[in-house]
Amino acid sequence: xxxxxxxxxxxxxVMDVSENWGRSCIFLFRTLGQAVRPPYQFHLxxxxxxxxxxxxxxxxxxxxxxxxxxxxxQGEYTLAKFGATAYVGSAVALSLIRELGPVLTALMVIGxxxxxxxxxxxxxxxxxxIDALRSMAVDPLKYLMVPRLLAGIIAVPLLTGMFITxxxxxxxxxxxxxxxxxxxxxxxxMISAVSSLDVYSGFIKAVVFGFxxxxxxxxxxxxxxxxxxxxxxxxxxxxxxxxxxxLVVDYFLTSILTRVFME
Amino acid sequence: MISxxxxxxxxxxxxVLDRVSLEIEAGKATAIxxxxxxxxxxxxxxxxxxxxxxxxxxxxCGENITRARSEHEKNExxxxxxxxxxxxxxxDSLTVYENIAFPVEQRxxxxxEQVHKKVIDTxxxxxxxxxxxxxxxxxxxxxxxxxxxxxxxxxxxxIFLFDEPNTGLDPVVGQEVYDLINHCRERWGFTGVVISHExxxxxxxxxxxxxxxxxxxxxxxxxxxxxxxxxxxxxxxMKGLTDGPIKIQ
Numbered sequence: 149x150x151x152x153x154x155x156x157x158x159x160x161x162v163m164d165v166s167e168n169w170g171r172s173c174i175f176l177f178r179t180l181g182q183a184v185r186p187p188y189q190f191h192l193x194x195x196x197x198x199x200x201x202x203x204x205x206x207x208x209x210x211x212x213x214x215x216x217x218x219x220x221x222q223g224e225y226t227l228a229k230f231g232a233t234a235y236v237g238s239a240v241a242l243s244l245i246r247e248l249g250p251v252l253t254a255l256m257v258i259g260x261x262x263x264x265x266x267x268x269x270x271x272x273x274x275x276x277x278i279d280a281l282r283s284m285a286v287d288p289l290k291y292l293m294v295p296r297l298l299a300g301i302i303a304v305p306l307l308t309g310m311f312i313t314x315x316x317x318x319x320x321x322x323x324x325x326x327x328x329x330x331x332x333x334x335x336x337x338m339i340s341a342v343s344s345l346d347v348y349s350g351f352i353k354a355v356v357f358g359f360x361x362x363x364x365x366x367x368x369x370x371x372x373x374x375x376x377x378x379x380x381x382x383x384x385x386x387x388x389x390x391x392x393x394x395l396v397v398d399y400f401l402t403s404i405l406t407r408v409f410m411e
Numbered sequence: 412m413i414s415x416x417x418x419x420x421x422x423x424x425x426x427v428l429d430r431v432s433l434e435i436e437a438g439k440a441t442a443i444x445x446x447x448x449x450x451x452x453x454x455x456x457x458x459x460x461x462x463x464x465x466x467x468x469x470x471x472c473g474e475n476i477t478r479a480r481s482e483h484e485k486n487e488x489x490x491x492x493x494x495x496x497x498x499x500x501x502x503d504s505l506t507v508y509e510n511i512a513f514p515v516e517q518r519x520x521x522x523x524e525q526v527h528k529k530v531i532d533t534x535x536x537x538x539x540x541x542x543x544x545x546x547x548x549x550x551x552x553x554x555x556x557x558x559x560x561x562x563x564x565x566x567x568x569x570i571f572l573f574d575e576p577n578t579g580l581d582p583v584v585g586q587e588v589y590d591l592i593n594h595c596r597e598r599w600g601f602t603g604v605v606i607s608h609e610x611x612x613x614x615x616x617x618x619x620x621x622x623x624x625x626x627x628x629x630x631x632x633x634x635x636x637x638x639x640x641x642x643x644x645x646x647x648x649m650k651g652l653t654d655g656p657i658k659i660q
Contacts, residue, residue: 272502276496276497277501277502283459283572284489286517
């Protein structure tokens with residue numbers, strides 16, 4: 149009997165997960181369908197770009213600056229053991245461009261703007277504002293989701309670019325200013341180590357992470373449960389799901405892109 | 412105008428509506444009353460096409476909203492509806508002016524001046540001029556309801572759905588909302604559906620009353636007949652008695 153109960157419980161869980169996946173995919177396809185259908189409301193997209201992108205610049209710049217600085221210190225410590233401190237510049241730049249820039253930016257945007265989007269849409273859901281939209285023959289997917297999804301796809305790569313730039317500056321400042329590395333060596337090694345394929349790799353990751361951020365934040369808000377508890381749960385799930393998804397997808401993207409670009 | 416035919420709706424094992432049928436005539440207002448949780452608001456959402464029934468069909472102005480295949484088709488039918496939600500459901504991020512202008516801006520490509528004229532006309536008819544630049548959080552609930560009414564009336568709907576229009580209002584403001592509904596009915600001449608559990612107060616704005624209980628319509632008649640009916644459940648509900656066929660859940 150315990151075996152039957154356990155099997156039933158696992159089966160129910162698998163069914164729930166599958167159903168949730170199915171619903172979220174239908175939600176995504178319907179949102180994308182609305183995205184290509186006129187009329188296009190650019191002012192809503194710009195407002196979201198401001199909220200997700202422009203309002204995140206300070207925190208992204210700060211984190212980028214200190215991430216670059218830490219990479220320089222750690223890089224110098226590790227590379228010194230092999231007598232290769234000249235490669236600190238390339239280590240900082242490659243780490244930021246290929247990996248830390250896209251991932252940390254996405255995680256920060258998820259924490260700052262993703263939770264806000266889920267809470268906002270969730271509150272609109274429980275206060276009947278989404279029902280009001282539908283009663284006025286306005287599709288909430290077009291009015292609410294499309295601008296947020298598209299703004300996420302555009303904002304995360306832009307913020308990633310800023311994170312990397314500021315991060316390299318932070319690494320340079322620490323390596324050259326504090327650790328005594330030659331400015332010429334830092335820059336020369338960095339420029340010779342970084343190829344355009346590294347930049348493409350980081351850019352593709354940032355676009356995918358922006359897409360995941362928008363999809364999860366909007367879906368969790370749209371399917372939010374009742375009351376304050378429902379919004380609380382949806383917001384938590386949004387941040388956790390999107391963060392885990394970014395890290396899992398990052399592994400697969402790194403594997404695929406490394407293989408593709410090496411060939 | 413609205414024809415509800417054998418409509419059933421279940422949530423898991425719970426049957427909320429069980430083969431409900433109701434005809435709402437053009438130009439008349441019908442109150443749907445009943446204790447909390449009997450499915451009054453669910454019925455309203457089914458009429459709006461926000462929920463789909465498990466069985467049965469609903470015709471709005473002759474169009475079958477339950478058979479509409481897409482949101483686009485449903486939107487064509489919804490264009491005839493105006494809705495005042497229980498909490499007014501105003502958009503927090505928009506001012507009163509922007510809330511009233513919203514449906515017009517979304518549905519029609521009118522010039523700014525034309526939108527402005529429509530907003531001002533509608534706002535003036537509901538005495539909302541001084542609140543136009545306020546946000547919903549800055550105005551009292553009674554005014555929010557008026558804004559909700561204005562937001563729906565600006566589209567000149569042929570059918571108006573009111574979901575518990577007096578919830579959260581004191582008796583004086585509640586009476587003001589009823590007066591406003593009568594005023595709007597006289598001016599715009601729409602067909603009305605009023606969801607409420609406030610009787611006999613709601614009788615002043617409707618021509619017919621339908622009572623929902625146990626998933627069925629147990630009484631549908633004029634307010635005068637409703638008051639005189641011998642139906643025990645109706646009498647219990649009217650008098651607010653705890654003993655009788657209606658069991659407190």
